[in-house]
Amino acid sequence: MSASLALPHRARRLRAIPGFGLAFGIALFWLSAIVLVPLLALLLRPFELGLAGLWASLAEPRVAASLRLSFGAALLAAAIAAPLGLLLAWAVVRLRFPGRAVLDAAIDLPFALPTAVAGLAMTALLAPNGWVGGPLGEWFGWRVAFTPAGIVIALVFVALPFTARTVEPVLRDLGRESEEAAATLGATRFQTLRRVVLPALAPAILTGFGLGFARAVGEYGSVIFIAGNMPMVSEIAPLLITIRLEQFDYAGAAAIGLAMLLLAFAVLLALNLAQRALRRGQG
Amino acid sequence: MNATEDPLWFRALLVALAVLTGLLLLALPLAAVFTEALRRGGEAALAAILEPDTLAAIRMTLIVAAISVPLNTVGGLAAAWCIAKHDFPGKRLLVTLVELPFSVSPVISGLVFVLIFGLQGWLGPWLQARGIQVIFALPGLVLATLFVTFPFVARTVLPLMQDQGRAEEEAAATLGAGGWQIFRRVTLPNIRWALLAGVLLCNARAMGEFGAVSVVSGHIRGQTNTMPLHVEILYNEYQFAGAFAVAALLALLGLVTLAAKAVLERWSGRVAGEAG
Numbered sequence: 001m002s003a004s005l006a007l008p009h010r011a012r013r014l015r016a017i018p019g020f021g022l023a024f025g026i027a028l029f030w031l032s033a034i035v036l037v038p039l040l041a042l043l044l045r046p047f048e049l050g051l052a053g054l055w056a057s058l059a060e061p062r063v064a065a066s067l068r069l070s071f072g073a074a075l076l077a078a079a080i081a082a083p084l085g086l087l088l089a090w091a092v093v094r095l096r097f098p099g100r101a102v103l104d105a106a107i108d109l110p111f112a113l114p115t116a117v118a119g120l121a122m123t124a125l126l127a128p129n130g131w132v133g134g135p136l137g138e139w140f141g142w143r144v145a146f147t148p149a150g151i152v153i154a155l156v157f158v159a160l161p162f163t164a165r166t167v168e169p170v171l172r173d174l175g176r177e178s179e180e181a182a183a184t185l186g187a188t189r190f191q192t193l194r195r196v197v198l199p200a201l202a203p204a205i206l207t208g209f210g211l212g213f214a215r216a217v218g219e220y221g222s223v224i225f226i227a228g229n230m231p232m233v234s235e236i237a238p239l240l241i242t243i244r245l246e247q248f249d250y251a252g253a254a255a256i257g258l259a260m261l262l263l264a265f266a267v268l269l270a271l272n273l274a275q276r277a278l279r280r281g282q283g
Numbered sequence: 284m285n286a287t288e289d290p291l292w293f294r295a296l297l298v299a300l301a302v303l304t305g306l307l308l309l310a311l312p313l314a315a316v317f318t319e320a321l322r323r324g325g326e327a328a329l330a331a332i333l334e335p336d337t338l339a340a341i342r343m344t345l346i347v348a349a350i351s352v353p354l355n356t357v358g359g360l361a362a363a364w365c366i367a368k369h370d371f372p373g374k375r376l377l378v379t380l381v382e383l384p385f386s387v388s389p390v391i392s393g394l395v396f397v398l399i400f401g402l403q404g405w406l407g408p409w410l411q412a413r414g415i416q417v418i419f420a421l422p423g424l425v426l427a428t429l430f431v432t433f434p435f436v437a438r439t440v441l442p443l444m445q446d447q448g449r450a451e452e453e454a455a456a457t458l459g460a461g462g463w464q465i466f467r468r469v470t471l472p473n474i475r476w477a478l479l480a481g482v483l484l485c486n487a488r489a490m491g492e493f494g495a496v497s498v499v500s501g502h503i504r505g506q507t508n509t510m511p512l513h514v515e516i517l518y519n520e521y522q523f524a525g526a527f528a529v530a531a532l533l534a535l536l537g538l539v540t541l542a543a544k545a546v547l548e549r550w551s552g553r554v555a556g557e558a559g
């Protein structure tokens with residue numbers, strides 16, 4: 001009996017690679033010290049206001065306006081970045097043209113460029129005397145810099161690599177067999193794209209949308225230069241957090257932070273459910 | 284016409300649209316930074332960078348990166364090694380937690396440390412009584428940077444580690460190697476290019492981070508300013524030449540990182556996992 005008990009134990013020990021304890025200890029300690037304990041402060045400190053105080057702190061018109069702006073602009077930017085990302089991914093994977101490798105590398109630029117630099121660049125471009133802002137103002141009378149439209153443009157820049165890079169590997173793996181099969185069965189090219197290719201890419205497009213949104217909603221550096229930061233109009237929620245911190249309203253700042261995290265979580269959860277429904281519909 | 288091939292005009296249109304997107308959204312902002320930086324010539328840009336406050340900001344950025352990148356490399360490697368080479372309950376939770384900082388706003392990443400170490404933070408009074416300054420000082424900058432760059436090394440190395448499986452490590456264990464020996468002699472050589480790519484991405488973010496360090500820095504010129512924060516200060520003071528000169532320097536850092544990552548990807552087959 002003791003042998004039969006010992007056997008699985010020995011088998012497991014033979015397969016296991018030693019050194020787990022130390023590595024796991026380091027990882028867990030580091031994760032707790034740098035990420036988990038600090039986030040715990042964000043979860044707990046808003047409640048110093050009491051539930052009623054917490055609600056009052058979030059219901060302030062200026063806070064509500066900033067949350068609406070942050071989430072509205074991020075959703076809109078992700079919705080614009082999704083088709084643009086699909087276009088870039090398609091060009092990089094499916095098309096052959098001079099400069100393709102450069103375009104492929106350039107897609108990662110928003111990852112690698114510090115956000116303050118991106119913000120400064122966007123402001124220089126879109127300002128009334130900028131390369132893009134100038135003509136837009138002269139020809140159409142549009143003002144983009146220092147308005148919510150400028151915020152959306154900056155966020156599209158930030159979200160673009162997420163949508164492109166999420167679709168790209170799926171498109172690469174997709175191959176052309178299913179498209180050839182559809183063509184053999186008499187489908188037109190448009191039917192094939194709409195009924196075969198797009199459904200196969202849809203989950204990846206949704207994931208990219210979610211990642212782009214998550215990055216855009218909390219974005220700070222590339223936005224504050226171009227936003228103009230007018231209360232109630234172009235003031236994003238992260239900026240309001242820094243303002244409350246400067247007034248030593250720690251609990252109020254944490255309240256906005258917590259609200260942002262929870263709202264973003266709700267959006268991502270909804271996307272996840274939509275994705276599951278999509279998969280089930282296809283299966 | 285091939286049924287799986289789009290007509291030529293359609294392909295040409297897609298290429299044109301993709302290139303236009305790339306030019307407008309990616310190339311143009313970069314060109315704007317360098318043009319503005321060099322508007323008054325290279326010497327003026329260089330002079331702006333050699334200002335004492337700017338040099339202090341550059342030094343601060345280098346110090347913060349030099350402390351946080353090695354620490355997060357160790358932590359990230361340990362986490363990736365556990366996840367890829369071992370089985371334990373809660374593994375998926377650990378993966379999620381490692382990636383958590385990516386979905387937290389940079390401002391919140393700085394805020395959490397103010398909530399703990401700030402003047403009205405949990406430890407604020409205790410620290411103040413002992414004359415230890417964390418927020419508005421180097422430790423705060425390092426902590427915020429550590430939080431923001433936490434996932435980079437693990438995220439870049441993990442997919443490759445998982446692809447490589449455990450056969451080599453198991454063989455080494457059978458031959459009597461210890462955990463550290465296996466990691467150093469077997470795992471590490473297999474992932475060295477991906478690791479280097481991860482460290483470079485981590486470093487680029489550490490040097491370029493704005494929101495998180497902005498909250499904890501206090502913006503004391505010549506003392507707690509990093510390069511991205513200095514860009515903002517110069518810009519707000521209408522010193523555009525200086526702001527764009529420092530921004531161009533940061534943009535160069537980003538471009539070098541991108542190029543190095545592309546080269547490393549080629550060397551290591553494919554380094555999966557992006558900065559996001």
